[in-house]
Amino acid sequence: MTKHVVSVSGGKDSTATLLIALDRCPPGSVVPIFCDTGNEHQAVHDYLAYLEQALDIQIHRLKADFTEQVMAKRRFIARDVRIGRDDKGRKVRWTNKAKRRALAVMHPSGNPFLDLCMIKTRFPSSAAQFCTGELKRDPAVEFQLALVDAGYRVISWQGIRRDESINRRKKRKFERIGPRMRAFRPIIDWSAEQVFAFAKAKGIEPNPLYRAGMGRVGCMPCINCSKADLRQIAVRFPDHIERIAEWEGIVSACSKRGSSTFFPPGTDAHAAQDVREVFAALGIRNRVEWSKTTRGGKQFDLLQVLDEPSTCSSVYGLCE
Numbered sequence: 244m245t246k247h248v249v250s251v252s253g254g255k256d257s258t259a260t261l262l263i264a265l266d267r268c269p270p271g272s273v274v275p276i277f278c279d280t281g282n283e284h285q286a287v288h289d290y291l292a293y294l295e296q297a298l299d300i301q302i303h304r305l306k307a308d309f310t311e312q313v314m315a316k317r318r319f320i321a322r323d324v325r326i327g328r329d330d331k332g333r334k335v336r337w338t339n340k341a342k343r344r345a346l347a348v349m350h351p352s353g354n355p356f357l358d359l360c361m362i363k364t365r366f367p368s369s370a371a372q373f374c375t376g377e378l379k380r381d382p383a384v385e386f387q388l389a390l391v392d393a394g395y396r397v398i399s400w401q402g403i404r405r406d407e408s409i410n411r412r413k414k415r416k417f418e419r420i421g422p423r424m425r426a427f428r429p430i431i432d433w434s435a436e437q438v439f440a441f442a443k444a445k446g447i448e449p450n451p452l453y454r455a456g457m458g459r460v461g462c463m464p465c466i467n468c469s470k471a472d473l474r475q476i477a478v479r480f481p482d483h484i485e486r487i488a489e490w491e492g493i494v495s496a497c498s499k500r501g502s503s504t505f506f507p508p509g510t511d512a513h514a515a516q517d518v519r520e521v522f523a524a525l526g527i528r529n530r531v532e533w534s535k536t537t538r539g540g541k542q543f544d545l546l547q548v549l550d551e552p553s554t555c556s557s558v559y560g561l562c563e
């Protein structure tokens with residue numbers, strides 16, 4: 244027997260994919276899943292509830308739990324006396340002061356995104372996109388492997404489109420991803436307009452976050468968000484900016500160097516050595532101020548990474 248597992252993100256593409264699966268597959272064989280990162284807007288959760296009610300389905304919520312890893316990291320920091328290197332190859336030692344600072348804040352929060360960043364002592368970036376892997380891919384794979392172990396064949400339905408990014412341009416419509424597991428990407432050649440029109444024809448409303456000016460729906464903010472998205476988030480949902488600013492303080496305290504920012508530094512910013520200087524230049528509040536500016540200027544060089552939105556390149560296509 245086959246189970247059709249549809250990864251639902253609350254965005255337009257995965258919603259259209261879910262609607263196709265419900266149309267084509269035998270009743271009871273469609274299994275929608277949602278991977279909760281702990282960094283989504285409440286509107287995403289509300290939209291899932293709307294889909295469940297409108298389509299008479301149940302969406303399985305999957306949420307990673309890093310409680311044990313946070314506790315293990317605390318033990319490691321308490322014992323560690325080695326001189327290590329940071330991500331730029333510079334020698335950094337866990338000083339007693341840094342240990343006290345980290346151990347004071349590093350406690351399991353129950354929020355997967357924050358707990359993961361505390362363990363890694365940094366935020367993810369497009370070059371080190373561990374958020375997709377550990378918050379979405381791993382729980383989704385674990386869920387699907389359990390179905391395989393229970394004797395099912397699994398088709399993993401993914402709502403990705405080639406015109407979203409270079410990463411996705413060469414994705415195939417069908418792909419073998421493991422024993423008794425296949426990927427199927429039914430809207431791979433669709434345009435965004437087709438996706439919206441399809442859902443509308445089915446009587447399904449889009450996630451209200453699109454009407455609020457968001458270009459993509461998922462984490463708020465996503466580490467890959469565009470300058471325009473960041474500006475919209477700051478204007479419409481400033482509480483999410485404040486939450487990230489608070490997380491920057493916690494993750495910074497967890498790191499050896501004492502600083503970590505949600506968006507990675509650009510090349511010029513590597514020169515910033517002083518912790519206060521890093522925060523002044525690169526913290527989320529400063530990035531928001533930059534997002535309100537026009538292109539160019541000194542700041543643009545520091546922050547250009549934000550102006551080139553990219554998408555998740557995971558085989559599972561889990562982030563919009």
Ligand code: SF4
Pocket residue numbers: 280282367372374375378379461462464465466467555561562563
């Ligand atoms: S890539 Fe963006 S949407 Fe995906 S898990 Fe990371 S922050 Fe969230």
